[in-house]
Amino acid sequence: MEALKKVLEAGLKAIQEAEDLPLLNEVRNEFLSKRGKVASLMSQLRELSPEQKREFGQQVNRIKVELQQAFEAQLSNVEAAVLKLKLESEKLNLELPGVDFRVPLRHPLTIVQEEIEDHFMAMGYEVIEGPEVELDFYNFERANIPANHPARDMQDTFYIDESLLLRTHTTAIQTRALEANAHKETLKVICPGKVYRKDDDDATHSHQFVQVEGLVVGHGVNLANLKHTLLSLAQAMFGADRNIRLRPSYFQFTEPSVEVDVSCHVCDGAGCHVCKQTGWIEILGAGMVHPHVLEMAGFDSEAVSGFAFGCGVERIAMLKYNLDDIRHFYQNDSKFLKQFNRFE
Numbered sequence: 001m002e003a004l005k006k007v008l009e010a011g012l013k014a015i016q017e018a019e020d021l022p023l024l025n026e027v028r029n030e031f032l033s034k035r036g037k038v039a040s041l042m043s044q045l046r047e048l049s050p051e052q053k054r055e056f057g058q059q060v061n062r063i064k065v066e067l068q069q070a071f072e073a074q075l076s077n078v079e080a081a082v083l084k085l086k087l088e089s090e091k092l093n094l095e096l097p098g099v100d101f102r103v104p105l106r107h108p109l110t111i112v113q114e115e116i117e118d119h120f121m122a123m124g125y126e127v128i129e130g131p132e133v134e135l136d137f138y139n140f141e142r143a144n145i146p147a148n149h150p151a152r153d154m155q156d157t158f159y160i161d162e163s164l165l166l167r168t169h170t171t172a173i174q175t176r177a178l179e180a181n182a183h184k185e186t187l188k189v190i191c192p193g194k195v196y197r198k199d200d201d202d203a204t205h206s207h208q209f210v211q212v213e214g215l216v217v218g219h220g221v222n223l224a225n226l227k228h229t230l231l232s233l234a235q236a237m238f239g240a241d242r243n244i245r246l247r248p249s250y251f252q253f254t255e256p257s258v259e260v261d262v263s264c265h266v267c268d269g270a271g272c273h274v275c276k277q278t279g280w281i282e283i284l285g286a287g288m289v290h291p292h293v294l295e296m297a298g299f300d301s302e303a304v305s306g307f308a309f310g311c312g313v314e315r316i317a318m319l320k321y322n323l324d325d326i327r328h329f330y331q332n333d334s335k336f337l338k339q340f341n342r343f344e
């Protein structure tokens, strides 16, 4: 009986002191498993007389039940303590200051340029680029612009040396694309990029600006295709209700050449200060690629024809966003730039 009492006390003490799950398991093994201390008490039954057996057996069972209950109780204590610790370690401090979270802003010119690119990519055009430091050859010669043309004047163009310049228009990308694809039957490209002119900066002029050129070459490409394409562009930029009109014009690299007006998106053609009371706004130049330009690049101008257009991204952005000064785009005033970005 003395031994029983000792086992009970030792067991209860060990259970009380076991403050984590592995320890508690060890204690359970020590006392309550098949080879544990309680089981070994049972094995002593054999040595006792029948009366003693009964008494001893009941006592051992009582000890077993008591230790089991103590074990269960301690197990739930330990589990609760473990959970509490875990919760505390994962506690959020809601009073900490937040992390400054900035969405990268896109420049309004990038936004408009990408809108134009997206519009044409959806129609199967490929977007291509070219060098800003360009050969006179691709910028002028291949665009059919003769040596005595005023655009070639030092007054108008930034020359680096006699044959090298800062490209004055994205038509330079067009002439490169033509040459690179002369072996193909068709070509459908959009050519965005920065261009440079020796202009004095004012509200409507900038010595550097952005153009997007479009070029399609193939069998039977005609002026009606060009008109349809430009109408789709005007509507993508200024709304589904817009109309366009073509006026005869002159560019060295197209024949015939046209100037393209879009019906005013502000007054819907009635006349306002934006369209200078005419109802129309000029947005770009275009035409059928001059046969000589095709031939110089290596195409057979008897077999294929092409159309091209070129527009100024600043001009379109100024009209879309109702801006009155091109210099806003280049002054990096964050208050100005932030207006064009919405969280979408």
Ligand code: DAH
Pocket (backbone or CB within 6 Å): 168, 169, 170, 171, 174, 213, 214, 251, 254, 284, 285, 286, 287, 308, 309, 310, 311
């Ligand atoms: N290169 C012309 C300019 O800078 C714009 C232009 C006009 C491009 C007609 C074209 C075109 O491709 O067909 O003013």
